[in-house]
Amino acid sequence: MKPRLLVLLAAGSLSLTAGITGTKHDLSSAGPGTAKTTNVNQTCVFCHTPHNAATGASQVVPLWNKTTTVTTGFTMYNATNNIGSNLQGVVDATPTGASMACFTCHDGTQAIGNMINLPFGLATVTYASAGTTMDGTGKMLGISMLGKDLSNDHPISITYPSTDPGLVAKATVLALSNSVKLFGSAGSEKVQCASCHDVHNNANAPFLRVSMTNSALCTTCHLK
Secondary structure (H helix, E strand, C coil), X not given: CHHHHHHHHHHHHHHHHHHHCCCCCCCCCCCCHHHCECCCCCCHHHCECCCCXXXXXXXXXXXXXXXXXXXXXXXXXXXXXXXXXXXXXXECCCCCCHHHHHHHHHCCCCCCCCECCCCCCCCCCCECCCCCCECCCCCECHHHCCCCECCCCCCCCEECCCCXXXXXXXXXXXXXXXXXXXECCCCCXXXXXXXXXXXXXXXXXXXXXXXXXXXXXXXXXXXX
């Protein structure tokens, strides 16, 4: 049984890597364009580590390899800063769950190579010359750098209402497979960044879980 389990785990790991390789989430020295590092030849290490990973509140996703991300100073989407918004879900005061993992890079406050455990043999991460997606210190630039003002972005870390005439029933969304996902405990499921985006799969760029053809991603949840 153990050999079979190891094979299955290895196969899963390879499939995830294959989904990242060559995309903008491939931050290795073989990655595309100006978003690559100059001295790291691994792909998964920028987010995950097999040993001595983050623990406690810092472990926002399994085997997390990032140093503590900044959790304060965010302006969330809410009814106050969106006049006339008929917002029924409850928004957290700061990004939570897997969304916080995204903002380890996408808030622009720390370098993409700010890891707990660097690849074996490396003392530091050095970066390619500054470009349009990352500066010379490894911090994000351009549209990928969402910053901390999220008041004009789709709400995240927000509970999906049990009843809302403008939304597909929560039970229907929860029953979907290979589609939009909700996260959290039963009864208080939330929309997070990973509800619409799959960091490991760029089949529907940019890392969307559902194609935007005919606005299919939007109408998975919104009745329009």
